[in-house]
Amino acid sequence: MSLSECVKIESLSKHFAETVAVSDVSLSVGRGEIFCLLGGSGCGKTTLLRMLAGFERPTAGRILIDGMDMADVPPNRRPVNLMFQSYALFPHMSVFQNVAFGLEQERVSRTEIDRRVREMLDAVKLEGLAGRKPQQLSGGQRQRVALARALVKRPKLLLLDEPLGALDKKLREHTQFELVALQRQLGITFVVVTHDQQEAMSLATRIGVMNQGRIVQVGTPDEIYESPATRFVADFIGSVNIFEGHIGNSGEGGLIAHCGALQIPLPSRVAMPDGTRLALALRPEKIRLQRQSDTGAQVGQRGTVEEVGYLGESSHYRVRLDDGTPLRVDVVNHRRDASQRIQRAERVTLTWSADDLIVLTD
Amino acid sequence: MGRSRISRWTVAIPLIWLLLFLAAPFVMVFLISLSEVRLAMPPYAPFIEWVADSWRWNLDADNYLFIWQDGLYFEAFSYSLKVAAIATLCCLLVGYPMAYAIAQAPERWRSWLLLAIILPFWTSFLLRVYAWIGLLKTDGLINQALLALGVITSPLQLLYTDFAVLIGIVYSYLPFMILPLYANLERHDRLLLEAAADLGASTWTRFWRITLPLSRPGVVAGCLLVFIPAAGEFVIPSLLGRSDQLMIGRVLADEFFANRDWPVAGAVAMILLIVLLLPMVGFQKSIQRQSEDGV
Numbered sequence: 001m002s003l004s005e006c007v008k009i010e011s012l013s014k015h016f017a018e019t020v021a022v023s024d025v026s027l028s029v030g031r032g033e034i035f036c037l038l039g040g041s042g043c044g045k046t047t048l049l050r051m052l053a054g055f056e057r058p059t060a061g062r063i064l065i066d067g068m069d070m071a072d073v074p075p076n077r078r079p080v081n082l083m084f085q086s087y088a089l090f091p092h093m094s095v096f097q098n099v100a101f102g103l104e105q106e107r108v109s110r111t112e113i114d115r116r117v118r119e120m121l122d123a124v125k126l127e128g129l130a131g132r133k134p135q136q137l138s139g140g141q142r143q144r145v146a147l148a149r150a151l152v153k154r155p156k157l158l159l160l161d162e163p164l165g166a167l168d169k170k171l172r173e174h175t176q177f178e179l180v181a182l183q184r185q186l187g188i189t190f191v192v193v194t195h196d197q198q199e200a201m202s203l204a205t206r207i208g209v210m211n212q213g214r215i216v217q218v219g220t221p222d223e224i225y226e227s228p229a230t231r232f233v234a235d236f237i238g239s240v241n242i243f244e245g246h247i248g249n250s251g252e253g254g255l256i257a258h259c260g261a262l263q264i265p266l267p268s269r270v271a272m273p274d275g276t277r278l279a280l281a282l283r284p285e286k287i288r289l290q291r292q293s294d295t296g297a298q299v300g301q302r303g304t305v306e307e308v309g310y311l312g313e314s315s316h317y318r319v320r321l322d323d324g325t326p327l328r329v330d331v332v333n334h335r336r337d338a339s340q341r342i343q344r345a346e347r348v349t350l351t352w353s354a355d356d357l358i359v360l361t362d
Numbered sequence: 363m364g365r366s367r368i369s370r371w372t373v374a375i376p377l378i379w380l381l382l383f384l385a386a387p388f389v390m391v392f393l394i395s396l397s398e399v400r401l402a403m404p405p406y407a408p409f410i411e412w413v414a415d416s417w418r419w420n421l422d423a424d425n426y427l428f429i430w431q432d433g434l435y436f437e438a439f440s441y442s443l444k445v446a447a448i449a450t451l452c453c454l455l456v457g458y459p460m461a462y463a464i465a466q467a468p469e470r471w472r473s474w475l476l477l478a479i480i481l482p483f484w485t486s487f488l489l490r491v492y493a494w495i496g497l498l499k500t501d502g503l504i505n506q507a508l509l510a511l512g513v514i515t516s517p518l519q520l521l522y523t524d525f526a527v528l529i530g531i532v533y534s535y536l537p538f539m540i541l542p543l544y545a546n547l548e549r550h551d552r553l554l555l556e557a558a559a560d561l562g563a564s565t566w567t568r569f570w571r572i573t574l575p576l577s578r579p580g581v582v583a584g585c586l587l588v589f590i591p592a593a594g595e596f597v598i599p600s601l602l603g604r605s606d607q608l609m610i611g612r613v614l615a616d617e618f619f620a621n622r623d624w625p626v627a628g629a630v631a632m633i634l635l636i637v638l639l640l641p642m643v644g645f646q647k648s649i650q651r652q653s654e655d656g657v
Binding site: 054055074075076077080081082084088089090091101102105106149150153 | 551553554556557558559560561562563564567571572575576
């Protein structure tokens with residue numbers, strides 16, 4: 001085990017009666033990382049988090065934190081703290097008492113507790129609210145109390161269960177940046193569970209995508225988005241157009257995929273035998289959309305705009321190709337003039353670089 | 363319009379009820395307590411009399427003064443409060459673990475366990491107290507069992523003691539402690555205990571710092587439900603208790619039925635009411651404070 005590893009999970013499984021919540025997960029999280037476990041509801045991410053905190057016993061496998069096997073360590077002895085999704089603040093204690101609770105368990109002196117709690121409340125900008133009860137706080141303030149309470153013990157690992165889930169959109173974006181800044185400042189390793197891909201993308205140094213109890217891909221946000229390993233990942237993160245087909249007769253200078261009536265040139269690095277079944281994934285923003293009247297040459301795919309969704313900073317187009325395939329295309333509106341934008345029912349040409357195609361064979 | 367008339371009536375019905383069956387008797391008893399005893403029917407002087415060309419009120423605080431000066435009443439009061447307090451404490455010590463265990467039990471078990479708590483109410487209260495006589499008397503089941511086991515060599519005097527009264531009260535009123543406690547404990551958010559464990563608290567600390575303070579309204583409600591009727595209890599001390607030490611309920615009954623001294627009985631009742639009202643007021647205050655905290 002290398003020194004920079006904070007958490008090491010070895011073939012961890014958890015079964016509840018009939019169902020398998022977590023299945024053979026192996027993972028390591030480096031010190032100082034923000035690692036996001038991303039997946040839909042019921043994918044096992046929360047169970048995995050609860051095993052790290054010690055609230056669930058693994059059916060099989062090991063968890064090492066800082067090199068120490070956690071098998072027989074109860075939650076109250078782990079160098080780990082959890083920020084609960086519902087915050088689970090103690091309603092009968094003030095903000096100060098909530099934050100001090102963890103330190104009191106460590107038999108830290110009163111003056112030391114006082115100093116560290118004040119320091120922590122400063123860090124999360126709750127200085128003036130130390131005497132309030134949780135019920136007297138707004139959602140955002142409660143979230144920060146929960147964060148302060150979990151961080152004040154300076155755990156080796158902080159687990160966050162949907163940390164921004166209960167906040168409204170504006171506050172969420174703001175808090176996201178604060179959370180990252182705080183994490184950098186304290187240097188504590190974060191493991192975040194979320195179902196929100198945007199939250200994961202903006203917070204994480206690395207993301208582990210989970211599906212049906214398994215980790216299907218681990219990578220940086222960029223890797224997960226631009227090079228998804230499976231169709232599930234491609235589909236789960238962001239929007240994607242999928243073409244199904246097989247490798248056809250090799251053309252000059254590269255392979256061609258036959259997807260229905262479409263013939264799509266593949267990236268030059270792809271090498272597969274003829275007839276291999278595959279799926280091509282293409283992100284909507286990677287497609288260039290042009291009026292047919294503007295493109296003379298016979299390049300790209302032709303189609304008709306069926307729907308336009310104007311979102312302000314960008315527009316989402318639904319285009320039906322002439323062979324009947326529907327495609328989604330996202331275009332940034334970098335001009336104010338509405339007449340510059342392609343409208344519904346216009347004939348269009350779609351082009352993309354072969355390198356932007358993601359080739360999936362699963 | 364019709365709706366507001368209905369809502370006005372729904373308020374009026376309990377109000378009329380309270381007026382007829384609480385306020386009116388209260389005023390009656392209060393007036394009787396200020397009156398003086400007469401060998402007549404009813405056995406007290408009229409509140410107001412026509413004497414020498416004018417109406418004269420026949421009311422004074424003599425009965426209260428009498429109760430204050432006669433040590434018997436004070437002793438009965440303090441004995442009753444002491445017994446009620448000890449019984450309440452015993453109920454709490456026995457009832458809390460039971461309520462806690464039921465609240466922790468798997469959901470499909472809980473209603474059965476609660477049923478078991480309520481089941482004794484299906485037989486008559488009096489019958490259950492009589493049953494304790496059978497258990498506690500000198501040749502009763504408990505003494506026989508202890509003798510047979512060789513724990514004791516001669517039977518213990520269990521019946522007609524403070525101990526017997528305590529057992530009777532604790533046994534009879536235990537459900538009134540358990541039910542409000544259960545109602546409170548069952549609502550507790552388990553995540554709070556997990557959060558406390560996560561922050562390093564041991565099982566004991568979790569109970570002491572989280573569960574217990576959050577169950578305070580349940581504890582207070584249970585204690586009042588036991589303490590108030592126990593302090594005025596009449597049947598249990600009459601059947602199981604000492605004959606040389608009266609509880610105030612017994613004194614009240616004796617004044618009323620045996621002495622036919624309604625005014626003194628009325629005064630005793632008023633004092634009892636006031637003594638028992640004080641903890642209620644305190645409870646109301648504490649509930650108010652808690653709801654301000656949003657607990």
